Amino acid sequence: MPYLIDDTRFLDRTTHGLGIGAKRGRMHFRARGAMTLCGMAHVEAMLRASDVTYALYAHDGDTLAPDAPIALIEGSAQALHALWKSAQNMLEYQSGIATYTRAMVDTARAHTPHHCAIATTRKHYPAAKELMLEAVVCGGGLPHRLGLFDSVLVFEQHWAFLPTLEAQKEAFLRLKTTHLEHKIAIEAASYDEALRYAQWGADILQCEKSSPEMLRTCVALKAQFPHLLLSATGGVTLQNIATIAQTGVDFVVTSAPYHANPVDIAVTMEALGML
Structure with a gap:
């Protein structure tokens, strides 16, 4: 032992x-x-x-x-x-x-008519992934990603190697056809990006450090793209989860429970x- x-x-x-x-x-x-x-x-x-x-x-x-x-x-x-x-x-x-996770889950549920899930990032302490994710699940949350191997999430750091929109779109469409069994998530820093990626066929828009107003605007895209899921990430804590959940996002991605x-x-x- x-x-x-x-x-x-x-x-x-x-x-x-x-x-x-x-x-x-x-x-x-x-x-x-x-x-x-x-x-x-x-x-x-x-x-x-x-x-x-x-x-x-x-x-x-x-x-x-x-x-x-x-x-x-x-x-x-x-x-x-x-x-x-x-x-x-x-x-x-x-x-x-x-x-801490349970408090976030309960607060989100208390302030929204829809289900807003609490998911946690892979920013856990080194070598403590298993223990920290077990605790998140005990609190009613879920891991957002276990690692690079289990999901597809496109960041701006990926676009650094594809400097033009044409190259980005081409690579994105190739990604969708080579990983058919996975939903394709992509980080959006603005409404223009969110709309563009939704038009390309993204399954999940991950809105990074967005204001409540920005989140509501992005959530409205679901009327045009019913399959779309919206997540909010960056600075999501117990103190602001109610406000963020009320925007209508489907889930939040947070590291806050790890620092409880x-x-x-x-x-x-x-x-x-x-x-």
Whole structure:
């Protein structure tokens, strides 16, 4: 179990030095505040790899009230201390992302008659993609792209190698015919670009850092191009999701959940069998 090995390595110096490693104890995990829980699958894997018994009172995706119990674990002090921080850190960081995502999802739903989905970018911390995307899904969001391999999205950085509109259109039409099984998304920085790409046959217009007025204007293109999907990206946060969702976009693409504060998980221990 890499998460445990990373923390314990060869020795828990404090528990060993105090001579308490073999003593039996109980450890409680509780939510200090309201949260959407995530990380329990990894915590349970840690528990199964450890010499402990346990009871789980909550699971990934659950909405918890303050002071809600999460887990009860019994074992030696050595085993409990080896688990403590790795399990707590996993829950706090993943639940922080899940809680922020859930708040964005709920806010978007509360302010729009249509469904405005919350999708997250691939701007996750290096080597943390799996954990961060798990947390997004626990919070009711979805990954926008897993990587370059699973979707087609044309950026202005691609156009840098195709300097004329004629060359861009030719390459775009070739892209549509060579990747028939994928929707073709393209970033638009203005209404003129949005209209042009819709006329070329784009399936999704990704409106980059656009004002609400600009988004409404682009959404109006759906009357002429019914197949078209509109997304808003760039600076989308919990603070402005309601305003953006109200423009009528089909989904937003955001990195904000990745920067959410960790939630607070309370951990307490008690000794067993001591007079």
